[in-house]
Amino acid sequence: MDAGSSPGDPSPSSNEARRPSCPCPLQYRRRLLPRRRNPRSGNPENLDRFIPNRSAMDFAYAHYMLTEGCMEEEENPAGRFVSDEAYRKRLREALGMNRTRILAFKNKPPAPIQPVIPPEFTSPLPPSKPRRYIPQSWERKLDAPDLADDYRLNLLDWGSANVLAVALGSTVYLWNASTGSISELVTVDDEIGPVTSVSWAPNGTDIAVGLNNAEVQFWDSTANALLRTLSGGHTSCVGSLAWNNHILTTGGMDGKIINNDMRVGSNIVATFRGHTEEVCGLKWSDSGWQLASGGNDKLLYIWDRRRSTASSTTGGPFLHRLKEHRDAVKALAWCPFQESLLASGGGGGDRCIKFWDTQTGECLNSFDTGSQVCALLWNRNERERELLSSHGLPRNQLTLWMYPSLMKIVERTDHESPALFLAQSPDGCAVASAAPAEDQTLRIWNVFGDPQLAVLQRAPDKDFDFNL
Numbered sequence: 001m002d003a004g005s006s007p008g009d010p011s012p013s014s015n016e017a018r019r020p021s022c023p024c025p026l027q028y029r030r031r032l033l034p035r036r037r038n039p040r041s042g043n044p045e046n047l048d049r050f051i052p053n054r055s056a057m058d059f060a061y062a063h064y065m066l067t068e069g070c071m072e073e074e075e076n077p078a079g080r081f082v083s084d085e086a087y088r089k090r091l092r093e094a095l096g097m098n099r100t101r102i103l104a105f106k107n108k109p110p111a112p113i114q115p116v117i118p119p120e121f122t123s124p125l126p127p128s129k130p131r132r133y134i135p136q137s138w139e140r141k142l143d144a145p146d147l148a149d150d151y152r153l154n155l156l157d158w159g160s161a162n163v164l165a166v167a168l169g170s171t172v173y174l175w176n177a178s179t180g181s182i183s184e185l186v187t188v189d190d191e192i193g194p195v196t197s198v199s200w201a202p203n204g205t206d207i208a209v210g211l212n213n214a215e216v217q218f219w220d221s222t223a224n225a226l227l228r229t230l231s232g233g234h235t236s237c238v239g240s241l242a243w244n245n246h247i248l249t250t251g252g253m254d255g256k257i258i259n260n261d262m263r264v265g266s267n268i269v270a271t272f273r274g275h276t277e278e279v280c281g282l283k284w285s286d287s288g289w290q291l292a293s294g295g296n297d298k299l300l301y302i303w304d305r306r307r308s309t310a311s312s313t314t315g316g317p318f319l320h321r322l323k324e325h326r327d328a329v330k331a332l333a334w335c336p337f338q339e340s341l342l343a344s345g346g347g348g349g350d351r352c353i354k355f356w357d358t359q360t361g362e363c364l365n366s367f368d369t370g371s372q373v374c375a376l377l378w379n380r381n382e383r384e385r386e387l388l389s390s391h392g393l394p395r396n397q398l399t400l401w402m403y404p405s406l407m408k409i410v411e412r413t414d415h416e417s418p419a420l421f422l423a424q425s426p427d428g429c430a431v432a433s434a435a436p437a438e439d440q441t442l443r444i445w446n447v448f449g450d451p452q453l454a455v456l457q458r459a460p461d462k463d464f465d466f467n468l
Contacts, residue, residue, distance in 0.1 A: 132384070134400070134410050139430070140444035142175065144168060149417070149436040151330060151347065151374065151392070152280045152296060153239045154197045156421035156434050156442075161204030163221065164423065164432055166442060167195035172209055174221060177425065177444075185209075185221060199241035199248075201262075204426075208248055210238035216250055218262065233258045233268055242282035242291070244305075249291065251279025257293055257303070274301050274318050280330035285340075290319070290358055292342055294329030300344050302358045320361035326350040331389070333376035343387060345373025353389060355404075367406055371395050374420045379448045380428035388447055390433055392418030398433060400447060415439050424448075 146169035148155060155167040164175045165185070170193035172185040188195060188211060197210035206227065209217045216230040216238055233250065240251035247269070248260045255275035260267040275295035283292045291303040302320040331345030331353075341364075342356045353373055354366040372392030379386040385403045396418050400409040417437040424431055429449025434442040 135446050136410070136412070138412075138414060138443040138445050142442040142444075143440065144434055144436075144442045145440050146171075147434055147436040147440055147442075148194065148196075149420075151372070151418070151420055152278055152328065154199070154241065154281075154421070155195070156423045156432060157198050157200050157207075158423040158425050158432060159200030159204040159207070160202065160426045162426055163200075163204070164442075165198045165200065165207055166434060167198050167209075170194045172198060172207075177430075185219060185224060186217070186226075188217075196237045196239045197241045199243060201243055201248075202245065208241050208243075210241055210250065212237045214238060214252060214254075216241070216248070216260075218248075228262075230260055230267055233260070233271075240279050240282040240293075242284050244284040244288050244291075249282055249284070251275075251282045251293060253278040255279060255295065255297075257282070257291075272301075272303050272318070274321065275299060280328055281332045283332040283334055283342075285334045285342075285358075286336065287339065290340075292332050292334070292344070292358070294325075294332055294344060296328045298325050298327055298329065298346075298350075299323060300325060300329050300356075302342075302356075302361070320358065322356065322361060322363070324354060324363055324366070325352065331373045331376040333378050333387070336378050336380050337382040337385065343376050343378070345369075345376055345389060348372040348393060353387075353401075365404070365406070369399070371397065372418065374418060375422035377422055377424050377431060380424075381448065384448070386448070388422070388431060390419035390422045392420065396435065396439075398445070398447075412445075414443065415441070 144166060147166070148169070156165070158164045158177075162177045164177060166173055166175070170190065171187040172195055174183045174185050175181075176183075185207070186209065188209075192211050192213040192215060194212055195209055196212050197208075199208045199210075201207065205220060205222050207219050207221055209219060211217065214231070214234040214236050218227045218230070219225065220227055230248075230250070234252035234254055234256060236253035238250050238252045242249045242251075246261060246263050248262055249257060250260065251257050255273070255277055257272040257275070257279060258268055259270040259272075261269045272291075272293070275293065275297055276299075277296040279293055279295050281292075281294035284290070285292075289305050291305065293301045293303065295301075300322040301318045302322070304319045307317065307319070325344070325346040327347035327349035329344055329346055331343075333343045335341035335343065340358045342358050343353060344356065345353050348371075351371055351373065352366050352368050353376070355364040356362070357364055369389065369391060371394060373389055374392050375390045377388045379388070386409065387401045387403050389399050389401065391397050391399065395413055396415045397411050397413045398415075398419060399411045401407070402409055415433065415435040417435045417439040419433045419435045421434040422431060427449070429446060431445045431447045432442060433445065
């Protein structure tokens with residue numbers, strides 16, 4: 001190092017070797033002059049590069065750089081500074097401050113990559129099911145005086161010929177839903193009455209009528225003729241009836257259940273014993289092999305027809321004896337779209353609807369409805385999967401449930417007293433409900449179908465009175 005230079009100054013030869021060949025906007029080129037050491041500067045090692053020391057400054061060199069050095073650079077075109085604007089532009093680019101590119105794409109964004117799905121996984125989604133319209137009120141109302149206020153009886157049925165039968169006291173009335181006409185089928189004597197149950201045969205023209213004196217009459221509705229009377233099987237009133245092709249099953253207050261073959265003179269072909277109190281409900285499965293019976297003894301029985309033999313008048317042992325209900329069991333309904341699924345409902349002390357697997361006897365689900373369960377009906381349309389229940393105290397409501405979620409779809413409280421009886425039209429669209437006591441009406445509801453397609457649309461639009 002030259003003795004006249006400061007410790008931080010490089011030698012001229014080394015500076016010339018490192019000098020760039022092209023001008024840089026962030027530095028300038030200069031012609032270095034020999035710098036002499038100021039004798040007053042003292043020892044160079046005592047200088048500080050950040051704190052100026054006047055005695056260490058070379059004023060002659062500084063004056064030269066401010067005057068002749070700048071003029072020499074301007075005279076040399078290759079070494080002059082770039083313009084201020086170009087300098088600022090390159091400075092912005094170097095520092096990433098080019099604001100013209102904010103929120104601007106240099107190129108179009110690349111197109112999204114479409115996933116490759118194997119053909120076996122590209123099945124189309126099922127079409128959404130259109131929402132069904134459910135009327136919020138009844139379609140028809142019929143006065144029903146003298147309707148018995150007895151939870152254990154079954155006084156309403158809708159036949160396959162679209163005729164509704166209802167027992168009012170000792171008289172059975174028929175209402176033709178297609179024409180709106182009303183006729184009286186029979187009025188029984190007080191000694192054998194009142195009527196305690198009605199049930200249409202599968203042909204839609206013959207009807208069984210259970211009586212208080214333990215007899216069952218079999219009538220031809222088209223001719224208003226009594227075909228035969230079944231007696232000797234029960235010892236007290238017959239409150240439940242159910243058909244299985246040509247077999248008429250009867251349930252009585254004596255707790256017995258009897259299968260009657262209506263084709264032969266000796267009609268009793270099997271007797272099922274299990275209930276200790278009155279039989280309130282009877283329902284055959286769609287297959288015809290299993291029979292469900294509910295009683296006032298809070299028991300639900302599942303019977304298998306294959307366990308009884310033709311040579312014995314005593315039915316085989318029950319398949320299941322279910323004791324989960326805490327009150328009388330009357331409401332029974334076999335599921336139309338799932339074999340061996342049975343719904344049952346309990347009385348005012350139970351208030352529950354339970355679902356059973358009748359093959360295993362397992363209770364699949366149970367929920368409290370808050371009211372006495374009087375009757376149950378499934379929607380026959382498999383796509384809808386709905387269950388309708390009618391109730392007694394405290395609310396006397398009709399409720400439509402979604403299955404299996406049991407979400408409440410709609411609820412109606414039009415009846416002023418317990419809606420004890422329900423019947424379903426042959427096309428499955430309409431439902432009839434009947435309530436006694438203060439209400440004494442029979443109401444028709446288009447619950448399960450399109451009102452425009454319901455069979456009731458052909459009936460006159462007026463109220464009816466069974467008191468002819």
